[in-house]
Amino acid sequence: xxxxxxxxxxxxxxxxxxxxxxxxxxxxxxxxxxxxxxxxxxxxxxxxxxxxxxxxxxxxxxxxxxxxxxxxxxxxxxxxxxxxxxxxxxxxxxxxxxxxxxxxxxxxxxxxxxxxxxxxxxxxxxxxxxxxxxxxxxxxxxxxxxxxxxxxxxxxxxxxxxxxxxxxxxxxxxxxxxxxxxxxxxxxxxxxxxxxxxxxxxxxxxxxxxxxxxxxxxxxxxxxxxxxxxxxxxxxxxxxxxxxxxxxxxxxxxxxxxxxxxxxxxxxxxxxxxxxxxxxxxxxxxxxxxxxxxxxxxxxxxxxxxxxxx
Numbered sequence: 001x002x003x004x005x006x007x008x009x010x011x012x013x014x015x016x017x018x019x020x021x022x023x024x025x026x027x028x029x030x031x032x033x034x035x036x037x038x039x040x041x042x043x044x045x046x047x048x049x050x051x052x053x054x055x056x057x058x059x060x061x062x063x064x065x066x067x068x069x070x071x072x073x074x075x076x077x078x079x080x081x082x083x084x085x086x087x088x089x090x091x092x093x094x095x096x097x098x099x100x101x102x103x104x105x106x107x108x109x110x111x112x113x114x115x116x117x118x119x120x121x122x123x124x125x126x127x128x129x130x131x132x133x134x135x136x137x138x139x140x141x142x143x144x145x146x147x148x149x150x151x152x153x154x155x156x157x158x159x160x161x162x163x164x165x166x167x168x169x170x171x172x173x174x175x176x177x178x179x180x181x182x183x184x185x186x187x188x189x190x191x192x193x194x195x196x197x198x199x200x201x202x203x204x205x206x207x208x209x210x211x212x213x214x215x216x217x218x219x220x221x222x223x224x225x226x227x228x229x230x231x232x233x234x235x236x237x238x239x240x241x242x243x244x245x246x247x248x249x250x251x252x253x254x255x256x257x258x259x260x261x262x263x264x265x266x267x268x269x270x271x272x273x274x275x276x277x278x279x280x281x282x283x284x285x286x287x288x289x290x291x292x293x294x295x296x297x298x299x300x301x302x303x304x305x306x307x308x309x310x
Contacts, residue, residue: 051213051251054190056112060123061172062210062261063089063109064192065155067102074102075206077191077260078155079268080109080171081298086305087127087157087166090298091259092273092289093138094151098131105129107157110169114208119162125169128160131310133301135294145274145287147229149236152271152289153259154301156310172261172268178235178292181264187215187240187288188263191272193256194279206256213251215240215286217264222285227274229287236293238262238270241285253286254279262288 056062061080066073078091089107096102110123118124137150145151159166181187190212195205223229223239240262242251253260253272262270268291275286291298304310 051189051195051211053207053209054212056110056121056123056210059172059190059210059212059261059263060110060169062111062190063107063127064111064114065089065091065095065129065259066106066108067096067100068104069102075192075256076258077193077256077272078107079259079261079271080166080169081174081268082302083167083169083171088302088305089155089157090268090271090291091153091155092151092271093134093146093153094140095153095259096132097134097153105132105155106160107155109157109166112209114206123169125164125166126160126162127157127166129155130158131156133305133310135297145227147227147233147237147287149233149289149293151273152291152294152298154298154305156305172263173266174291174295174298175264175267175269176292176295178290181217181238181269183217183219185217185264187217187238187270189213189215189240189253189257189260189272190263191253191257191260193258193260194254204255213245213253214243215251215253215262216243218285223287226276226285227287236290237273238288238290239285240288241283242280250280250282252276252280 063078065076065078076091076095078089081090082088107127107129108118109125109127111118112121118126133154135150135152139146139148195207195211218239218241220234220239224231245251257272260272261268270288270290273287273289276284
């Protein structure tokens with residue numbers, strides 16, 4: 001159900017042959033009865049299906065995240081929530097930990113095009129991931145996904161052969177209103193995940209450019225009923241569902257969109273966590289980690305990073 005995916009290193013080279021800086025691909029999240037393993041127990045299938053290419057200048061805080069494991073890599077999406085004094089990204093907990101054996105991790109903040117070197121793109125900053133702080137209440141999925149709303153991690157960054165300051169990139173503001181967005185509101189999701197109809201069930205295609213799409217905020221009961229989520233997690237989770245776009249295609253997040261931003265009224269209210277397989281099943285909702293439910297942990301972690309404790 002999580003939105004992460006493995007990509008053979010050979011295939012990665014084909015997908016982003018011109019971008020040595022961006023060498024991974026990540027997937028998203030599956031549905032309760034349709035979950036399948038991707039790697040290390042992570043269930044996957046989140047990407048943007050039925051979306052549109054967006055101008056990174058409007059969303060410079062979005063990052064393509066890469067975790068390399070030698071023969072394969074994992075791709076996720078994240079959001080820059082602080083640029084100074086310590087650059088910090090928030091993403092999904094299932095996108096990686098300090099002990100998962102990754103050879104290295106990179107964050108490409110503000111990347112617009114995977115066929116153009118990051119250094120040649122005015123908004124792009126190539127960053128090394130110095131440390132990862134996972135939410136302490138995250139329940140790693142051994143036979144499913146985290147249904148408690150703690151599927152979140154803070155990635156602490158440092159420059160990697162990058163001379164341009166990341167302080168030029170405006171972080172996304174965080175939502176502080178637990179009642180927002182309301183049921184029926186439009187939710188704008190962004191990500192670097194699969195774009196083909198059917199997601200992992202089809203011919204997998206990753207985007208050259210950052211993708212965005214409209215979803216609709218649903219009643220949490222829809223996700224609770226679909227995925228067997230306990231109502232006690234309601235304050236930590238949001239529930240969204242795709243809409244039919246102008247081309248008649250169902251919109252959906254998918255593999256590779258894990259940890260990606262959900263924007264409403266100009267603020268980051270949630271991050272992609274898990275959903276159905278295929279990603280674009282009609283009338284099947286997806287689950288989003290609601291940041292107001294974990295705001296104390298976010299602020300405490302930022303404070304520790306800023307004070308040098310991490």
